Amino acid sequence: MTVEIERYRPEALVETVSMWRASKRSAFPYVAVIQQYTLEDDLGYFRDSVVAKCEVWLARREGRVVGMLALNGGLIDQLFVAVEAQGTGVGTALLRKAIDRSPEGLVLFTFRKNRPARAFYEKYGFRIVRFGVSAPPEREPDVEYRWTPKRDREAG
Ligand SMILES: CC(C)(COP(=O)(O)OP(=O)(O)OC[C@H]1O[C@@H](n2cnc3c(N)ncnc32)[C@H](O)[C@@H]1OP(=O)(O)O)[C@@H](O)C(=O)NCCC(=O)NCCS
Numbered sequence: 001m002t003v004e005i006e007r008y009r010p011e012a013l014v015e016t017v018s019m020w021r022a023s024k025r026s027a028f029p030y031v032a033v034i035q036q037y038t039l040e041d042d043l044g045y046f047r048d049s050v051v052a053k054c055e056v057w058l059a060r061r062e063g064r065v066v067g068m069l070a071l072n073g074g075l076i077d078q079l080f081v082a083v084e085a086q087g088t089g090v091g092t093a094l095l096r097k098a099i100d101r102s103p104e105g106l107v108l109f110t111f112r113k114n115r116p117a118r119a120f121y122e123k124y125g126f127r128i129v130r131f132g133v134s135a136p137p138e139r140e141p142d143v144e145y146r147w148t149p150k151r152d153r154e155a156g
Contacts (some may be wrong), residue, residue, distance in 0.1 A: 008056035068096040076108035
């Protein structure tokens, strides 16, 4: 089934945040604050912080929002696939869009415990830069990853 990648538009706010909220709640059962945010909190954060700072792209399949990428320059601020669509190529399609928009390189932070996402990024050539701790309120051990185009990696 094909995936279409399109720019986020405000009409898609509620559908996008519903998908994102379910995906992050499912991916991060061990982060109490993420589980505690209300739908209103998530709507407000997405609209006033993610959309305000980032270029946001949606993945749609049969018209439904099945994934979301938020890019802040070369920083992948958010990459989330709908729970029921994970493992079907949606994340790959969104990552291709990120590379297309920032061909000189990408950086991201993910929780150290997020093994599935770390396996996904490592499959596509992301390399660990450093381990740290995420900003409050989460304060979770995290890991910074960087991707550079092959020519740079080969050069040095
Ligand atoms: C991590 C995530 C973005 C990956 O997107 P996806 O659409 O599920 O991944 P794809 O179907 O494109 O997978 C591509 C490849 O990545 C690897 N991969 C994907 N999910 C994986 C998992 N759970 N475990 C190990 N490898 C995985 C596989 O090698 C896969 O290739 P294959 O299907 O040929 O085996 C998605 O699963 C997701 O949104 N997870 C929850 C939220 C999250 O953790 N986001 C990242 C926050 S930084």
